[in-house]
Amino acid sequence: MLLSALKNTIKTLLWRVSIYLISCLLVGSVAFPAFAAIQIKLNNLTYDYCPPEMAKDLVIGGGVMPASCFLVSGKAINASGKVVYNADVFGRIYDVNGNDAMPERTRLGAIAEVPSGESDFQIMITIPADQLPPLELKQFKASGFSSQIRR
Numbered sequence: 001m002l003l004s005a006l007k008n009t010i011k012t013l014l015w016r017v018s019i020y021l022i023s024c025l026l027v028g029s030v031a032f033p034a035f036a037a038i039q040i041k042l043n044n045l046t047y048d049y050c051p052p053e054m055a056k057d058l059v060i061g062g063g064v065m066p067a068s069c070f071l072v073s074g075k076a077i078n079a080s081g082k083v084v085y086n087a088d089v090f091g092r093i094y095d096v097n098g099n100d101a102m103p104e105r106t107r108l109g110a111i112a113e114v115p116s117g118e119s120d121f122q123i124m125i126t127i128p129a130d131q132l133p134p135l136e137l138k139q140f141k142a143s144g145f146s147s148q149i150r151r
Contacts, residue, residue, distance in 0.1 A: 038080045040087050040114055040142035042121070045074040047135055050124060058126055066129040076114045076121045076142060084114040087144030089123055094138065095131035102127060111142060 049055065050069035058067040078084050089109045093101040102108070102125075109123035121142075127135075 036146075037143045038078070038082070038084050038146060040084060040111075040144060041077040041079075042074050042089070042091075042140040042142055043077065045072060045137045045140055047072045047125075047133075047137065054124065060126055060128065067126040068129045068131070070125050070127070070133075070135065071122055072108070072125055072137065072140075073120065073122045074140070075118055076111060077118050078114045078116050080146070081116050082146045083116060084144035084146060085112070085148045087111040087114050087142040089121075089140065089142045091140035092138040093125065093127065094136040095127070096134055097132075098136075099131060101131045101135065106139075111144070114142070114144060 047070045050071055055069035058069050059065060060067040076087070087110060088107055089111060090106045091108055092106065093108070095101050108125055111121045111123070114121070
């Protein structure tokens with residue numbers, strides 16, 4: 001008799017927990033749609049050296065290696081119909097010899113706000129000074145959110 005009562009209590013508890021978890025998932029997916037990442041296409045990529053005032057005394061690698069500064073520009077295509085905020089820019093950059101200029105990371109920067117449709121963007125990158133241009137920019141894309149995320 002005690003065992004039967006314990007089984008019924010456990011079944012009831014599991015049922016309530018299941019209902020609670022399902023409710024959380026349903027409410028969460030309706031109440032927090034801003035947390036779904038929106039993909040942004042990046043094309044027409046170009047780069048140029050940074051102006052001298054931006055590039056002055058740049059170093060990377062914990063402040064031990066001299067660096068070259070470049071501004072990467074292009075078109076951002078936001079097909080979502082919404083403004084996208086905090087769009088992280090990802091891509092690969094190779095030097096004149098085909099060496100990966102940033103082997104430890106693919107996140108290269110961020111675009112604060114991308115309006116719906118096509119717009120211009122620009123990010124600053126730094127690479128080791130011994131990795132010479134011309135640079136090859138590959139696999140660039142961005143991903144952001146439909147509302148501002150605190151950083």
